[in-house]
Amino acid sequence: MYYVELMLNGLLIGSLYSIVALGFVLIYKASEVINFAQGEFVMFAGYVIAFWILSLNFHIVAAALLALVVMVLVGLLVEWSVLRHLIGRPVVAVIMATIGLASFLQGAAQLLFGVETRSVPLPIDDYPVFIGDLLLNRVELVAAVFAGLGFAAVGWFFVKSRYGIALRAIADDQQVSLAMGINVKTFFGIAWAIAGVVALVGGVFWGNASGVDTQLALIGLKVFPVVILGGLDSIIGALVAGLIIGLVESLAAGFLDPLVGGGTKDLTPYVLMILVLMFRPYGLFGEKIIERV
Amino acid sequence: MKHPKLSFLALAGAALTTVVTAGAANAREFVLGMQCDRSGPTQVVGNYICDGAHDYIRLANKMGMFGEGNSVRNFEIDHGYNVPRGVEAYERSKEAGHVSYGLYGTPHTYALTPKLTSDKTPGTSPGFGSAGAANGKSYPYIFPVAATYWSQAGAAVQFVMDEWKASGQSGLPKVAYLYYDNPAGREPLEVLRDIQGRVGFEMREYAVPPPGVDMRPQVLDIVRRYKADWVINHTFGKAPAVSIKELSRLRFPMNRVIGFVWAAAEIDMQAAGWEAAEGYQALQFAGVGQNHKVIDEIKAMYAEEGKPPPEKMNVSVYYNRGVFIGALHARAIVNAIEAVGAENVTGDDVRRGFESISDFTLGGFMPPLNLTPEDHEGGGWVQVWQVRGGQWVPLTDWMQGYRDVIMEHVANAEPPKG
Amino acid sequence: MSNRLEVIDAAKSFGGVLALSEATLTAESRRILAIIGPNGAGKTTLINVVSGVYAPDAGRVLLNGTDITGRRAFEVARHGIARTFQNVALFAGMTVLDNILLGRNMLMKSGVLKCGVFWGAARSEEIEHRRRAEEVIDFLNITDIRTAPAGSLPLGLQKRVELGRALAADPKVLLLDEPMGGMNLEEKESICRYVLDVVEMSDTAVILIEHDMGVVMDISDHIIVLDQGRKISEGTPDHVRNDKVVIEAYLGKEHAA
């Protein structure tokens, strides 16, 4: 029973990893940028919504809408001011730019909102739900629903909407898309804006779970094994891998920790990731890059 | 090593020369070097502690504590919890002529221990660094000055045992030790295991790997499988808030949780929610809250300057620790001045100044601190405070626990070679 | 010593699409073997199978009797098979000289330590191989551009440099994948001369893929015609020129009549 509980809770946490990973994958899909500042995005979103709720006493819905606007603007601003200029540059340069961005956002968040830790209050009862003897968390159930909605919305966007199809075309071949009259830069902006919105979902729930301060950005470290395991350019990969990692982490803490006498929860996802990569170099769902001579 | 100094950068040279500003004749500005983390992973702690130290030093200067015309400059440099930068910060304040040094962070304390020793400058590491440094013979220039992790472990177990007895339950409690899986988190393990072996209670260890933003599996195990009676919580950073939140969600009674000194601040409760934390207990090595003479004096100083008291004062756990650190350095410097005269004070004199601090309480703000050449910890006193109605209230008097066991470990602490 | 490369019944398919089947050929020293065929006929696939880029699904590749089927590409190269690429694969940032030296890289044996110390063994090895590289540079008449970055050169020169890189390896078999693509007549003629010189002056067997029929007919000793992965004709230039099947493949049925 304990292990079933462990696994269920692992899956719930995993869905929260997925939603952070989603923003990461979106940006990569559109512009092949590895965003090392994804964690900082989540942190910044947490600060913003906490600011509206705590400092200005807005209702949670109003606060979320306002935060949404802010995060879209932040996403657009980042793309416009920095990433746009790095199109076609070596991968490492882009990685480094996002590391710089991470530092910038850390400093800016502190300067704008203060160093204090705050919590995002949610109108959800803290008391867990019991299904039989199984214990589940209300907040996380709600979060999982939001994560699912997020994935569904993004999935719909990519498959059905005009903009999504254009984004996919860009991901396929930037040159051809340019020739087809698609304004690539606009769409990079859109991708960053969506990533900002997705970060908000992560910011609300992670900010509620562990409080908002600059340390919230560390959630970004959790994202790497998820996106690599799932495949950098796969939305469904982010979802599945997030759940897998949540599960594996939970089981590692339950089984392995007592055996080795140390915390293995953060390590096992990475080990699993490397093992999978040795057999599937582009992750579980990632698109294989075919090289020609 | 007396080379004529030629600065490579005009900028740096200019900045360095401003460091050594002479006041009136014979008046001396003592440099108190401090490093701080205000931009790295422990910034939520550093920003409060370091401000507290600044305010106390300012107060001491204003009160003329260091004698006619003399003053102390608190030369603080942020290192962002990055060791090379911490070493640079130390070198810079050494260049500025510091006589005493405030360390920040366990790895920095390790990296700078040999340097402090060879430079004969006393450095304080309250609540972090090596517990073995309580042994003044092995670590002559390192002053933990507050209860080390070993002393905290002893006191925490003592508190658990006392409460268990008071609750009238039979047998011995099942204890869960929830710890941050880094050297600082593991340091109390040897002492805890030793005490557990001697007392005979049941204990399980739960490691939380950094950064500890999620610890559901561990907490589930503690509450639902192991069914612990007591939790000893030795976590840092985000982990204390997360642990409190998780434990309270599973309805673990908060008055069966005791936190170490870095899982004990208002900001952690704020992040977890004060209601969730109701009943939570934690160890403190300095006074909490604002009902202290010294805090009133700092407020008065601000009022005199026509400013409101600093907001950071509200996170009193950390702010007050900063005041505590500042006060100890000031005290040691005053002792050194009394011993050899202001113009002669060196780092070594300040070390002796630290070692001659006795029965220092700052008006009940601190445990009765007695530092000696042998004991650089000052007794390892802590006080248990509890969250009640959205604030910290004291639960016990200043206390120690299993002092004999801990002193055995301290005596066996290996001196740093080198 | 004469060299001999044999491909026996090689086959390769990609995701169910047959790119090559039952390909058999023999290349020998002092002879130029040309492979022709329309686009998508499987010429480059054949070369890729020989040089180890793809492992064949079936069949064997023998070099002087040694089975090298399915070996990794760098091992095949070390056995003495060098090639050029349809789309030039020079290292654009490196100088012409360094590119040509890279052809001899696999012959250099100094380990990390020797390379790092350089003086002594690594240096004399470098000088020895440098001498051969300079010979190739002289042979190809590119002395004046030897310190230019390869990427800055016009396509014709790049193709020549790539030929130089392959020659620098002193190969037993030289695979040329459209060495004259995109060149004008004059450039084509000069490349032809170099290829003929190579065949004449060394033991190298040459396999040539080329679209320019005139060139192929003029310089090759033996021609193989591929279409849709199969060999449809083989023989001397005269034989192939008049083969109905070939004309059909190239121009369609009505012209064959």
Next chain:
Amino acid sequence: MINRETGTFKRTYAEDLAIYRTPLPKIAVAVIAFVVFVIIPWQGSEYWLGILNLIGIASLGALGLNILVGRTGQISVGHAAFMSVGAYTAAVILREFPGTHWILAMLGGGCAAALAGMFFGIPSLRIKGLYLAVSTLAAQLIIEWIINHWPWLSGGAQGSIYIQAPTFPWIEDGALVSRKMEANLHYYYLIYVVLAIGILFALNLFRSHLGRAFIAVRDRDIAAEIIGINIFRTKLVAFGIASFYAGVTGVLYTYFYSIANFESFTLLISIQFLAMCIIGGLGSILGSIFGAIFITMLPIVLDFMLRGVGGAVFGWDDAAASAIMPQWNLIMFGGLIMFFLVVEPDGLAKMWRNFTDYFRVWPFPYV
């Protein structure tokens, strides 16, 4: 004339293989060596020597990483972990075999790190690009975890091992004695001699066949394989060399701090080294040094400037400056990195080259 190559006057291949083929750089190197090894130690204060020591150690580490990232094109986010492998190996050697000479311990640390690096380079057989980059992140976490949980290796719960200060021969009263390194000056010579050897080694490597193979693998790996380069072996060699540099870097940190402590080699430090390579200039030796200087000096210079400006303009005292500076520091640090990448993607080394090229082609504006 002394800095220009007009035509080819070399008579032997050996002459053409020289590192510096015109007189001016030779003179410049001699001058730099004189400044580094005579003038600076003679004139420098303890503080500046301390800073230079940190820069020197960082330069060596960045140089090693640049061989891997810049030259061979394999992104590594785990460089600092290999430093800790070197650091602990040396410390354990000195602890278990107390008579061992510190130079041997240093080489041992380098070799152990090289082995570890090659082990974690094995995934490069199949994994490429960004996927590999994240795999090296795994190396960082795995190595940290192992050190953290292996008390014999890490020296107990504290995860740190104090070491004896290295010694050097010294003449005192006419007799040869062995002295402990104490002052920054002593470490200065140690660090900069090692750095000089490291630079020379890298320069030699770059003009050998291995150096060419690195670039070939970076630029076109498939073509490189077809012309006979064993890509996997080349990558492993690059991982090994880079990690050897990292290991020695870790040992130098250990000697300089007198303690091996893995918390000095976190992911943050790995990222900082990556930043040094990218900001300095990928694949460039000079760039590695520029990057190390930039990353080490930036917080210090910002600190000086903000303190100065804040004091002059806003009347900040130490307390006020301390409270506000770190945030500006973060912002400016991140901002400058982004600015540099947008303005000069090839790094500081390229800026320097633009500057020197101006004189090389003088009196013409361009070649």
